[in-house]
Amino acid sequence: MADQNTFLTISGTQRQLILRIRPEDLADEIRERVRSGELSGVDFSPDEETKVADYPRRMNFKVADRVYPASLVNLPCPVETHRTSDRVQFHKSADIGQMLIVYEDEGERAKAEAETKPKAPQSSNPASPTGGAGTAAPGSSAPSAA
Numbered sequence: 001m002a003d004q005n006t007f008l009t010i011s012g013t014q015r016q017l018i019l020r021i022r023p024e025d026l027a028d029e030i031r032e033r034v035r036s037g038e039l040s041g042v043d044f045s046p047d048e049e050t051k052v053a054d055y056p057r058r059m060n061f062k063v064a065d066r067v068y069p070a071s072l073v074n075l076p077c078p079v080e081t082h083r084t085s086d087r088v089q090f091h092k093s094a095d096i097g098q099m100l101i102v103y104e105d106e107g108e109r110a111k112a113e114a115e116t117k118p119k120a121p122q123s124s125n126p127a128s129p130t131g132g133a134g135t136a137a138p139g140s141s142a143p144s145a146a
Contacts, residue, residue: 016081017072018099026063026102044070044100058109061102069109070102073116 021027033039047058047069059070078097082090103109 016094016096018075018079018096019102020099021102022108023068023102023104026068029063059100061100068102068104069106070100071109071113072098072100074098 019030021030030042033042041064042062044059044061047060049058057072059072061068061070075097078095080092081094081096083093084090101112103112
């Protein structure tokens with residue numbers, strides 16, 4: 001399955017994130033690297049064109065000499081992860097609050113960003129089903145329904 005979630009240890013620390021890899025061939029390759037313990041050459045870093053205020057945050061996911069576009073997004077709530085050495089006792093290892101989504105190409109990332117971009121608030125519309133009612137400022141007299 002291409003969207004398999006994998007946990008990464010970044011720079012030897014216990015910081016974790018969810019890694020969602022959309023290209024199926026890359027997901028298979030990373031899955032094999034995780035199984036073998038050989039993650040050298042796998043890294044991610046901010047896209048050089050990205051500014052801090054950009055949403056979602058644009059990243060580059062690197063595997064050996066290949067670079068894939070990625071987005072770092074916040075999860076709606078923290079997800080706890082646990083570790084075990086004996087499959088009996090589990091110990092909390094982290095609260096995950098972010099997911100890195102890796103895309104096949106820039107076009108796929110641009111499409112995903114367009115779909116998730118926050119919408120601008122809409123002004124009251126007199127042609128709406130409520131007729132624009134209910135938008136009076138506090139303390140002003142609004143027409144009452146009889």
